[in-house]
Amino acid sequence: MIRFARALVALLFAAPAVRAQDPALSSKLDKPTLLAVSAIIDSARAAKLPTKPLNDKALEGAATGADGPKIVAAVRQLSIRMGSARRSLNSNATPDEIKAAVDALQAGVSTRDLALVQSASGKRPVTMPLAVLTDLIGRQVPIPTATSLVLQLERAGVKDSELSLFQRNVRADIERGADPIAAATTRAKGLVQRGAPGTNKPAQ
């Protein structure tokens, strides 16, 4: 009876971990990869991290023809980065903000700068600012300059739609041959001066 009770209790605690797999994952990953990815996703769920990005990462790996170990490593790495990103943002960070923060971290932004962007944004979501920051870095704007510009724009209360336009303008300038730093700095300056009078002091 005691053995039966123990088995029942073990089953009771194991029940929450037994969940249906995403059918897309099940159909696109081989069994060992699926098991490993599922374990990482379960751990992320237990840590209250968003799990869809992990699911998407595994599907991306399958779509690109990556082998199982590579997919597992990428999913695990993403899970670790999401943990770092969430610690840098506030506890109410949305999955989209965490995804954007992961990209920024991978581009080389420090967790401290992530927290600064979060702080400068106040209650506004940081998804767009972080996406623009990542893009600037990808277009050869040095990380300290890109971070400083995004902080200025956030402190000036620039809207997401204006940030999106800023990103497109900087890209166009660079594609036309402009120096990335000059393009980003000039466009940011114009936005700050136009967007929020009195808040256009350069960030330190």
Next chain:
Amino acid sequence: MPDNDDLKIKNIANELRRPVRVSAALDANIMRAIRELPRHARASLWSRLTTPRRVTIMPLSWGVLAASLAVFAILGAAHAYQDVHRAAAPIAKALFPKSNKPQAAQRVQFVLVAPDAKKVAVVGDFNGWDASHADFQATHNGGVWSVTAKVPVGHHRYSFLVDDSLWVADPSAPRAADNDFGVPNSAIVVQSQE
């Protein structure tokens, strides 16, 4: 009288102390008799399962069993409720849209200039990285490939897949930093209409 009793006890004790002669064949006789007894057949699994037997259970055990089953059922019901609730949420949003709530998806146009391409699809987080997704197959006009599709509000990573083999980042979108699989990605932040 006491002296008489003492004497009797002494005689009995002497009698008990006297060694008893045992036949040398006694041990052998006993063992032979034991071996001749019928052997117990080892019970088979089936007979063990089907033979009635009496089981004693403490009343408290029934309480533990009932409580465990109740908790198990409650947990199962809670998970089922969450799944149903999660699945029903988009339907509820579609049926009862609120003007002050963000819309679930926006139409987004993806454009790629690829004059030599035979086929272009948009593949990303929003379609499960499924290159065959019907809504994301681009059509072309003079080498300018485009597709307009509904994309959920939020941050997504994606790429163009040209001729089922070449991955191309969207030149007009922010770049995504990660390149875990050697494929260039773009990022898109889809926002609700304000």
